[in-house]
Amino acid sequence: MPSIDPSNVKLGVGHTDTTGVDKEALIAQFEQFNNLEASEWAKKILERPYLGRRAVSVIISGAGLAGITTAILLSQKVDNLTLTVLDRNSKVGGVWATNEYPGVRCDVPSHSYQLTFDPKTDWQSAYAFGKDIQAYWQSRVEKHGLADKFRLNHSIKEAKWDEPTHQWHVRVEHNGKEEVLKSDFFISSSGSLQTAKFPVQPGFESFKGPKFHPVNWPKDLNLKGKRVALLGNGATGVQILPELIKQGAAHVDHYVKRGAWIGHTLFGVKAPGYVDYTQEEINAIQSSEEYHKYRSSLDSKLHGKYEATLFGTPGYKAGIKELLALMYLRVGENDELFEKVVPHFTPGPRRLLPAPGYLEALALPNVDYYKGDIERFTENGIVFDGEERPVDVIISSTGYVRGNGYGATPNYEIIGSDGYTLRTHFSPLESKKGYSLSYLGVSAPGFPNFFYTLSVNSYLYCGTPPITVEQQSSYIAKVIRKAQFEDIASIDPKEKPSESFSRRIWELSQASSITKGGIGGYFTEIDRNGDTRVRISWPGTISHAISVLREPRWEDFNYQYLNPDDRFGYWGNGKTWIDDHPGDKTFYLSKPGSVKVRNLHEGWISLPRDGPPEMVPLGVDIRA
Incomplete structure (x- = not known):
């Protein structure tokens, strides 16, 4: 049977042939056809632009995990986009680029601490070290062709909304010179670990020996035979202590304000322990099918802890018992040390710390553990409990500046409508509402065309940062696409819906273990009424957030519209670009079997104002 030529298929066959007729003579016979001039409105309509998304610009602050993920997703999900990512550091990677202290590694399993759609499948350890994580994110910037979008060594001084132009004016310093960059949208992905915090007790500057924060770890530091003071037992401090012993420190004085809860892993016993993978294990998951099974199994094990984080539930009580048993064994069943290291507060207000080797190090004879407040520093050491203890080196693992809006916002001011700053907005005692008012953990009322990731009420229970940012970035892309398509000059959440979201946060705060214990911290805030509120968490599970x-x-x-008197002005000339240009005018047709009926005509239409449309069905990236 002869094949059918799809370009012909008898199109035009079977019609009356009019080629031999003098058509001009025919029309001249009729007076009613003498005046067929186009109306002024026909000209006006056809002179308008095509229906489609106008060009927009986006500036992202921060080139860490969140900024990179957001840049990759927006570059694929938003048409007609000019994208710029600013970071004050000399390389991408955020905390994984700046932190190079011994033993720095992630406490989220390697295979879950990466993009869901573009993983590295040959991680060498269950929990990757900092340099390997930085290399992964650097490679993804390059793989997705975004290196030229990143402007490193650019320190943002201020980001200010300009109402007349409906743009953000971002003042940036680079090589000692300042310039103002303008963008239609501004996204803060700067993270919370920005400004190192040092001890507030007197005399710190007078200490004559080396003293530094781990983020500024000296490259030529030799600790062999030295007496070292390690301040702090947060996520960094507990990683550093075992490394000091490995590096040959003669003695370590470990000063902590309070105890810390130490666990098997951040996600409990279901997650892998701190082990290296064999080459055989790495090879076993290299096929895409096998890797997907492995990743799915791993992520499933990280979920399901929501109820156990609510104070007093059976799961919460069982968790305390498990932590106590683990800590007792890891201090070598030393009753005196065990009593000292167990915190006086219940689990929740501070981050659970896996800290392999930390408790074991505390039990060593050349480590002394001092819990309480340092009195002061001297030229030669530290005064604690009335006694001066000489040391050669002080490592101030005392965290980062937080509170009063710091940590929740970058180290520069973000100024929204009416001069109101995001730092004030997220400083409960100074804010208009008396608490940090967020909308869905991605934006805030009064800050047009502004979004943020991984900050106030952003973090998903049992989820990992990459999947969290992927969800947030996808949401942001939808909002930007709507603004582009409908000629919306600015968009920001209303106050009432934001208050409704905040009600969910208040309710969670009453139940969550995060708000109990009476010690405060980065996870919580005290509102103007004196109540402790959850500051960081989304009020539900990861599947809950994905659905919302x-x-x-x-x-x-x-x-606010570019043309407020004509909401449908964006309809343009009644056509899209494809109507007047060669290309696939049947982009809406799907190949049989390529899309499930339940997904048919869902997804979104990639429709730039000056290019052809494409259907992007749910779950399918036709541009990949």
């Missing part, structure tokens, strides 16, 4: 963020509630936003 999938479809924006467009009724929750304030809109």
Whole structure:
């Protein structure tokens, strides 16, 4: 049977042939056809631009995990986009680029601490070291062709919303010179670990020996035979202590303000322990099918802890018992030391720390553990409990500046409508509401065309940072696409819906273990009424957040239009670009079997104002 030529298929066959007719003579016979001049409106309509998304610009602050993930997703999900990523550091990677202290590694399993759609499958350790994580994120910037979008060694001094132009004016310093960059949208992905915090007790500057924060670890530091003071038992301090012993420190005085809860892993016994993978194990998951099974199994084990984080539930009580048993064994069943290291507060207010080797190090004869407040520093050491203890080196693992909006916002001011700053907005005692008012953990009322990732009420229970940012970035992309398509000049969440979201946060705060214990911290804030509120967490599980963020509630936003008197002005000339240009005018047709009926005509249409449209069905990236 002869094949059918799809370009012909008898098109035009079977019609009356009019080629031999003098058509001009025919039309001249009729007076009613003498005046067929186009109306002024026909000209006006056809002179308008095509229906499609106008060009927009986006500036992202921060080139760490969140900024890179957001840049990759927006570059693929938003048409007509000019993208710029600013970072004050000399290389991408955020904390994994700046922290090079001994033993720095992630406490989230390697295979879950990466992009869901573009993983590295040959991690050598269950928990990757900092340099390997930085290399991964650097490679993804290059792989997705975004290196030229990143402007490193650029320190943002201020980001200010300019109402007349409906743009963000971002003042940046580079090589000692300042310039102002302008963008339609501004996204803060700077993270919370920005400004190193040092001891507040007197005399720290007078100490004559080396003293530094781990983020500034000296490259030529030799600790062999030295007496070292390690201040702090946060996520960094507990990693450093075992390394000091390995590096040959003669003695370590470990000063902590309070005890810390130490666990098997951040995700409990279901997650892998701190082990290296054999080459055989790495090879076993290299096929895409096998890797997907492995990744799915791993992520499933990290979920399911929501109820156990609510104070007093059976799961929460069982968790305390497990932590106590683990800590007792790891201090060598030393009753005196065990009593000292167990915190006086219940688990929740501070981050659970896996800390392999930390408790074991505390039991060593050349490590002394001092719990309480340092009195002061001297030229030669530290005064604690009335006694001066000489040391050669002080490592101030005392965290980062937080509170009063710091940590929740970058180390520069973000100024929204009416001169109101995000730092004030996220400083409960100074804010308009008396608490940090967020909208869905991605934006805030009064800050048009502004979004943030991994900050106030952003973090997903049992989820990992990459999947969290992927959800947030996808949501942000939808909002930007709507603004592009409908000629919306600015968009920001209304106050009432933000208050409704905040009600969920208040309710969670009453139940969560995070708010109990009476010690405060980065996870919480004290509002103007004196109540402790959850500051960091999303009020539900990861599947809960994925479901909520999938479809924006467009009724929750304030809109300002480029043409406020004509909301449908963006309809343009009644055509899209493809109507007047060669290309696939049947982009809406799907190959049989390529899309499930339940997904048919869902997804979104890639429709730049000056290019052809493409259907992007749910779950399918036709541009990959």
